Amino acid sequence: MDNPLVSVVMGSNSDWSVMQQAAHMLKEFDIPHETLIVSAHRTPDRMFEFAETAIERGIRCIIAGAGGAAHLPGMIAAKTTLPVLGVPVTSKHLQGLDSLLSIVQMPKGVPVATFAIGEAGAANAGLFAVALLSIGNPALAARLQSFRVAQAEAVNAMTLPSV
Numbered sequence: 758m759d760n761p762l763v764s765v766v767m768g769s770n771s772d773w774s775v776m777q778q779a780a781h782m783l784k785e786f787d788i789p790h791e792t793l794i795v796s797a798h799r800t801p802d803r804m805f806e807f808a809e810t811a812i813e814r815g816i817r818c819i820i821a822g823a824g825g826a827a828h829l830p831g832m833i834a835a836k837t838t839l840p841v842l843g844v845p846v847t848s849k850h851l852q853g854l855d856s857l858l859s860i861v862q863m864p865k866g867v868p869v870a871t872f873a874i875g876e877a878g879a880a881n882a883g884l885f886a887v888a889l890l891s892i893g894n895p896a897l898a899a900r901l902q903s904f905r906v907a908q909a910e911a912v913n914a915m916t917l918p919s920v
């Protein structure tokens with residue numbers, strides 16, 4: 758996508774089933790974004806270059822998802838002052854608790870905004886990026902409000918089976 762405002766990055770293509778939820782939200786709100794595979798562990802030089810050039814490329818925030826020893830969001834945050842939204846990807850052996858703790862326990866001074874494990878976290882990271890971009894953008898803020906109204910209506914229309 759031309760001139761992306763949000764980067765959605767992940768450590769491996771195996772993260773896509775979770776991380777695509779963030780991209781879907783951005784698409785729903787017509788936010789120009791890019792999706793990339795970058796790994797602090799496996800492609801450290803590429804990760805450094807990505808983080809160091811993100812501001813000059815016009816990126817406004819970075820959604821970073823990883824599983825297991827999920828150092829990617831924190832390492833990106835170490836190399837840029839852009840807001841980094843961390844998504845703990847569900848892992849095979851520890852169900853993403855390892856990813857969550859790796860992402861959330863950042864040392865003071867280098868924040869990563871950490872979301873829920875898995876698809877809900879990825880979708881919410883996308884929505885949070887929209888919320889960040891809606892500051893000073895009343896049209897986008899109005900679309901976000903409409904999204905909430907539609908969501909409330911869907912919940913109001915829910916029914917339960919009789920016992």
Ligand SMILES: Nc1c(C(=O)O)ncn1[C@@H]1O[C@H](COP(=O)(O)O)[C@@H](O)[C@H]1O
Pocket residue numbers: 767768769770771772795796797798799822823824825826827828829830846
């Ligand atoms: N946590 C990280 C990092 C990183 O933090 O740099 N790079 C890859 N990974 C994670 O390794 C898991 C398994 O990856 P593979 O499926 O490729 O073996 C993925 O969830 C990925 O995010």
